Amino acid sequence: MRNGEEWKGCTKGEGPDIDEMYATSPEPELDEEESHHPGELEVEWDYWADHDERCHGPIDTKTNRSEHSEGFRWSCCGEIGTFANGCEEGPP
Numbered sequence: 001m002r003n004g005e006e007w008k009g010c011t012k013g014e015g016p017d018i019d020e021m022y023a024t025s026p027e028p029e030l031d032e033e034e035s036h037h038p039g040e041l042e043v044e045w046d047y048w049a050d051h052d053e054r055c056h057g058p059i060d061t062k063t064n065r066s067e068h069s070e071g072f073r074w075s076c077c078g079e080i081g082t083f084a085n086g087c088e089e090g091p092p
Contacts (some may be wrong), residue, residue, distance in 0.1 A: 035086025039076025047071040 048059050048071055058064075065072055069081040077087035 001043065027086040035089050037074045037076050037079075037084070037086050038088055038092065039067065039074050040074045041082060042075050044071050044073045 010063060043059050047068070051059060059071070065082050069083055072082060073080050074084060074087070079085075079087065
């Protein structure tokens, strides 16, 4: 962008806070009796097809995992979303 001109629908100053931390943990700590996912939470790229990281910011953030859980899939079982029940019983 030059001198505040628009670029593909974005203007200077728009977008997420660049200091927002990337998500680093696939899920919160669980009790021994609960289920868990042994895999990683991965970006579901079809969901984010119109998202340009250069303009809108990173996809894999804590905020996006919370607000757009359908945009992520578990590598271990293919379940969609951060709120999906675990695919294995017991502690991780």
